Amino acid sequence: MGTRSKRKAHFSNIYSFNCGRRRFGDADDSQIGGPGFSRVVYCNETGVSEVESQNYADNYVRSTKYTPLTFFPKSLFEQFRRVANFFFLVTAILSFTDLAPYSPVSAILPLIVVISASMIKEGIEDWQRQKQDHEVNNRKVKVHRGGGVFESREWKTLRVGDIVKVEKDEFFPADLLLLSSSYENAVCYVETMNLDGETNLKLKQSLDVTSTINDDSDFNNFKASVKCEDPNASLYTFVGTMEFQGQQYALSPQQLLLRDSKLRNTDYVYGAVIFTGHDTKVIQNSTEAPSKRSGIERRMDSVIYFMFFIMFLLAFLGSVYFGIVTKKDLDGDIMKRWYLGPDRSDIYFDPNRAPVAAIYHFLTAVLLYSYLIPISLYVSIEIVKVLQTIFINNDINMYYEEADKPAHARTSNLTEELGQIDTILSDKTGTLTCNSMEFIKCSVAGTAYGRGITEVERAMAKRMGSPLIANGRNQHFDDRDDNDFTLHVKGYNFEDERITNGYWIHEPRSDVIQKFFRLLAICHTAIPDVDEETGKVTYEAESPDEAAFVIAARELGFEFYKRTQTTISFIELDPVSKKRVESTYELLNVLEFNSARKRMSVIVRDEDGKLLLLCKGADSVMFARLAKNGREFEENTKEHVNQYADAGLRTLILAYRELTEEEYREFNEKFTKAKNSVSADRDDLIDEATEGIEKDLILLGATAVEDKLQKGVPECIDKLAQAGIKIWVLTGDKMETAINIGFSCSLLREGMKQIIIILESPEIIAAEKAEDKNVISKVSKESVKKQILAGKAQLTASTSDAFALIIDGKSLAYALHEDIKNTFLELAVRCASVICCRSSPKQKALVTRLVKDGTGKTTLAIGDGANDVGMLQEADIGIGISGVEGMQAVMSSDIAIAQFRFLERLLLVHGHWCYRRISSMICYFFYKNVVFGITLFLYEAYASFSGQPAYNDWYLSLYNVFFTSLPAIALGVFDQDVSARFCLKFPLLYQEGVQNTLFGWRRIFGWMLNGLASSIIIFFLCIKALDPESYQKNGKTAGMEVVGATIYTCVVWVVNCQMALAVAYFTLIQHIFIWGGIILWYLFQLVYGTLPANISTTAYKVFVETLAPAPSYWFVTMITVIAALVPYYCYKAVQMRFFPPYHGMIQWLRYDGDCDDPEYVNMVRQRSIRTTTVGFTARSIARDNTLYHLNLERQVSK
DSSP: OOOOOOBOOOOOOOOSSBOSSOOOOSOOOTTTTSTTOOEEEEETOTTOHHHHHOOOOOSOOOOOSOOTTTHHHHHHHHHTTSHHHHHHHHHHHHTTSTTOSSOHHHHHHHHHHHHHHHHHHHHHHHHHHHHHHHHHHTOEEEEEEETTEEEEEEGGGOOTTOEEEEETTOBOSSEEEEEEESBTTOEEEEEOHHHHOOOSEEEEEOOGGGTTOOSGGGGGSOOEEEEEOOSOSOTTOOOEEEEETTEEEEEOGGGEEOTTOEEESOSEEEEEEEEOGGGSHHHHTOOOOOOOOOHHHHHHHHHHHHHHHHHHHHHHHHHHHHHHHHHTSEETTEETTGGGOTTTOOGGGOGGGHHHHHHHHHHHHHHHHGGGSOTTHHHHHHHHHHHHHHHHHTOGGGOBTTTTBOOEESOSSOGGGGGOEEEEEEOSTTTTEEEEEEEEEEEETTEEEOOOOOHHHHHHHHHHTOOEEETTEEEOOOOOOGGGOOOSBTTBOOOOTTTGGGGGGGSTTHHHHHHHHHHHHHSSOOEEEEOTTTOOEEEEOSSHHHHHHHHHHHHTTOEEEEEOSSEEEEEEEOTTTOSEEEEEEEEEEEEOOOTTTOEEEEEEEOTTSOEEEEEEEOHHHHGGGBOGGGOTTHHHHHHHHHHHHHTTEEEEEEEEEEEOHHHHHHHHHHHHHHHHOOSTTHHHHHHHHHHHHSOSBEEEEEEEEEEEEOTTHHHHHHHHHHTTOEEEEEOSSOHHHHHHHHHHTTSSOTTOEEEEEOOOOHHHHHHHHHTOHHHHHHHHHHHHHHHHHHHHHHHHHOSSSOEEEEEOHHHHHHHTSTTTHHHHHHHHHTSSEEEEOSOOHHHHHHHHHHHHHHHOSEEEEEEOSGGGHHHHHHSSEEEEEOSSSOSHHHHTOSEEESSTTHHHHIIIIIIHHHHHHHHHHHHHHHHHHHHHHHHHHHHHHHTTTOOOOSSOHHHHHHIIIIISHHHHHHHHHHOOSSOHHHHHHOGGGGHHHHTTTTSSHHHHHHHHHHHHHHHHHHHHHHHHHTOSSOSSTTOOOOOHHHHHHHHHHHHHHHHHHHHHHHOSSOOHHHHHHHHHHHHHHHHHHHHHHTSOHHHHGGGTTHIIIIITTOHHHHHHHHHHHHHHHHHHHHHHHHHHHHSOOHHHHHHHHHHTTOTTOHHHHHHHHGGGOOTTOOSHHHHHHHHHHHHHHHHHHHHHHO
């Protein structure tokens, strides 16, 4: 290939600490070759013997659970891990012995059907994963084959050490070491959305020594070796050295291109393959989320164990009775049960070996009574849950059109848990708020600028009942929809005529204002993108805050438009000439922001040659770094920062300092040495270097950006609170900001008593000044404990008032200690709302675990960022918000939604429906199996426990699989006790799930008792009705086959009609399944009875010749079905008329036509409002009650 011209980098997102060409001194490579750092890669040397001997993974990636060879054994193992399935496997094996009361085929077929259905589902899911793997593994990339020639190959053929060429908008096929790029300074831009969900571009840069290898032919003689860390899951670290042309060079994450990230804004790059396949960092990170099981599933397991106990108990009692009776069968020459031939019988009825016969009978009875256990329950539940998730995914009311994002249930095994949530633990930024920052106010040189009104200020004014004064006039604070107005510039909502349109030059401290906005235009990592046609500049920023700062600087006359590796350029207004001029600063270093440093700095050289350090960061770290002569505006700035926090704004402090050449030289040497280190303490060395330079700063001012509440958040919180759900907010924001956001979204209200736990006592302050860590820890812990106990005392003294608990991160660290956490939890659960401020990601996860384990109730965590992942995985259900902070939260969640407000419909509608459906379906399954199993027991007892089944073998087999399962599945998918509109109108309906009223032991045993009553009625009515000697006109009597078929017919009718009575919302499918099951039974009798006698056995022509022509058969069926259903019908009639549950009240309200009667509706809804309820409805009622009591007091005083 011909030589290609190299592009110049006009912009970049600087993620390295050092800008410009990296300088390499003597690298500290002490770890290379040691444990964890043993990987050696020979680049472009595929024929070398050392390469051949390396046993590194290939680049074929498999995410499937099975292979064609392992699918059958592994899938079978998964199925038979379930106790019920294993039990049915054992019974199927025993059916081949003489102990079985039925044929082996009839026992095996239902098991095969059920297991096959589950395996087919597993197979389909795995096949979909296999198709994705096939597509990825067969992608093409250009690989050096030798002689400077590159050819297209599939990803799966790559080997460690290969040289590849990746072109623009292609994914990286493996973890690559960047060698060079189309830019002359060997940089490239990478999008890592598939790794961490972030959409901002990241910059990578190769080593100087390889940056000139910029053409295909240059790789003909390229040879290098890399020694580096072993495969690991850390996306943001890489330690290694490269030996090239006899020299050693230190490697860093700047040179590593990760698999599945994409090359952007760069024509091509060359790279050497370092990690392949399952050794790549992205695959190392793809660990499975923790396994979660719903409470209903765990309860269902307990019910199945109980049914096993009943089954073994019945078998034991029957066997004891059988052994006693068998022993008495032969008394000398007298045979009591002569028809069994006790004098010549085998072991099963031998009176002389009665104990052994009883043991054999026990095994036979266990096989017979196994029909008490619903064999198709597990697979039916799996089918129902998959269909329920499809309904959730396709709910148009949870579709966010603006971002084209529907709801997405990423797991199907927790749908019913959505209807049982007791506590919601929510992030704030990006979850309750938009995470779309707007620059709205600032404080410069001790003067506050910006006249905008925030949503929190509007809510506060509403709360106080006072007008807002802004821009010299009253402001209305009516609730406004986001669509009512449009911002001219996204990220900018600043109004102040004193400094807009260049008027800042007339301000008294215009010099400080100029430095302030210059800092905003320079101190960042944003990427400018200039539209060549319009000249308009847009920015790719690391965070919404960063974008808001750069946009604000641009709008106020300091337009950043160009960046190279060593320079940053912007256009500003010259205060002297009053003209727009271009300025270019040399960019020397970028000291990155991280959660530990809480600040970011850049070191630049201005056009006059001055060295400047520009810094922005949190107030908690910045004020302490100010010089004595840099605190001129400190008091005013602190006051403004507190005011901004009260208004719900996020603040940053801006400061700078000038550096001498000697200071910078010493810092840069130390910093470069620390940066090139590959020892374990590299980060500590870097922090030490930066600590020394980021001090003695001169304060410029503070910025304030607003993160607006998402649309519908207050309304959603109000409905969830009415549903009885407790809401906790866990945020990293300052306490003042969190409190005011709490007021604006109605988590807090005027008159609600606040219990605030903070560490600001004189003893703690004195200990902090003394810097004695042990004393600080001891005093702090005692203080937190004392405050928690005082809060509990407050709650005890005033049981009718609503309380809010607010605790900061420092206090929370002590509150979570083993000896305090339970006391803290007792306090928190008694409060109406809880806000944890300044919480770290680990604290969020620990609080979630404390609530989940401590209360034993179902918890839901919701968040949108990587810092919420631990919380989402710890909760019973994790909800990810697919917002602007990337997709890490979504990828770790159980369900993803686009907006917080969709949580209302997800829980109150889908959650309630899913919980009710699954609960009713499982109860029905046990009911129908109790009906069936008890009739078998009663018939065997009637037959002197001889092990004789009442039904034909195939009747037994097909009962669960064909005649009764489909109506239960239809119930689990389609039933609705009330409509979605009523679920939202009467939120307290949700408490049925929280209190588990529909799947408590009382209801389960109630359904079992119903099944027991039905089976007794069916059995004895049929037996007595068919007892006459003459069953037909020809004198034939009703034999076992006639009695068995009649009882079976009644059972099928009763359980299906019971379903019809239990269904609250009929659909066509339910009609088809319910009545179709009964029709299918008659068709089966017709077809099966016509088969040869050796196949149909006891069913041979029974229906055609005996049952169908006999009027008594139809009459007995009708009478028995009515009699069996009467108890349930009477119970439900009395309950609905005199003791209706909450959903029954709503059904009556709908039936009586009172839905539109405001007075009656409010009366029903009042049950969902308590004094401790949060939300604007409760706030309104509390206000009305206060006014009512005031008026009452006035009347009494008169």
